[in-house]
Amino acid sequence: NAGVMQNPRHLVRRRGQEARLRCSPMKGHSHVYWYRQLPEEGLKFMVYLQKENIIDESGMPKERFSAEFPKEGPSILRIQQVVRGDSAAYFCASSPTFVGGKDTGELFFGEGSRLTVL
Amino acid sequence: AQKITQTQPGMFVQEKEAVTLDCTYDTSDPSYGLFWYKQPSSGEMIFLIYQGSYDQQNATEGRYSLNFQKARKSANLVISASQLGDSAMYFCAMVLTGGGNKLTFGTGTQLKVEL
Numbered sequence A: 001n002a003g004v005m006q007n008p009r010h011l012v013r014r015r016g017q018e019a020r021l022r023c024s025p026m027k028g029h030s031h032v033y034w035y036r037q038l039p040e041e042g043l044k045f046m047v048y049l050q051k052e053n054i055i056d057e058s059g060m061p062k063e064r065f066s067a068e069f070p071k072e073g074p075s076i077l078r079i080q081q082v083v084r085g086d087s088a089a090y091f092c093a094s095s096p097t098f099v100g101g102k103d104t105g106e107l108f109f110g111e112g113s114r115l116t117v118l
Numbered sequence B: 001a002q003k004i005t006q007t008q009p010g011m012f013v014q015e016k017e018a019v020t021l022d023c024t025y026d027t028s029d030p031s032y033g034l035f036w037y038k039q040p041s042s043g044e045m046i047f048l049i050y051q052g053s054y055d056q057q058n059a060t061e062g063r064y065s066l067n068f069q070k071a072r073k074s075a076n077l078v079i080s081a082s083q084l085g086d087s088a089m090y091f092c093a094m095v096l097t098g099g100g101n102k103l104t105f106g107t108g109t110q111l112k113v114e115l
Helices: none
Strands: A006-008 A008-012 A019-024 A031-037 A045-048 A052-054 A065-069 A074-079 A088-095 A114-117 B004-007 B010-014 B020-023 B022-026 B034-037 B046-052 B064-069 B074-079 B086-094 B103-105 B110-114
Touching: A006 A088, A006 B086, A008 A019, A019 A088, A019 A114, A045 A065, A045 A074, A074 B022, A088 B103, B004 B086, B004 B103, B010 B020, B020 B110, B022 B074, B034 B064, B034 B074, B046 B064, B046 B074, B074 B086
Parallel strands: A008 A114, B010 B110
Antiparallel strands: A006 A019, A019 A074, A031 A045, A031 A088, A045 A052, A065 A074, A088 A114, B004 B022, B020 B074, B034 B046, B034 B086, B064 B074, B086 B103, B086 B110
């Protein structure tokens, strides 16, 4: 039973290029989340998606960033016209349903995609 | 808004000893979940343990246990019989049920296990 799969693990882009990060959730998980970790910091929530729907994008920068989770295929985090400040580790996580309280605590992360912008 | 506080930026422990990593949280919501994750130098986020706010018993997973004190709003991680491979960054995180499933993370504690 494969875990959350992210690719690429490492991505180098020049300023102004586009970065696309992919995430396949664990089997049976329909909730996907993207988090960003800047160097020496904790993870910060970006976006929460279910199939074909963005549920919460309150942590996404308003410009250049977008995310999707199509009916078929992986979730994609897309960063257009990257800048040096976008250099970070981007983590995807998935859960089967709602998390917390009386709901499940099953929420697992992928190994992350490390973006370096030159 | 919820908040997670980890006051120990770095901790040392001797191999085979137990260590407690502190985590306090702040929320007025009665329904929430608390997580601990381990991040070794290789960078991946490894799930360790979960405690739901309605769970009566403290969560345990192998050598990991969560000392959940609801009235004090603390969720300390206890690692028993430390091993060299436990050296890593440890993050405490909280999710509010009905809060959009998003985790709020603490700033982490860097644990080093010594011989």
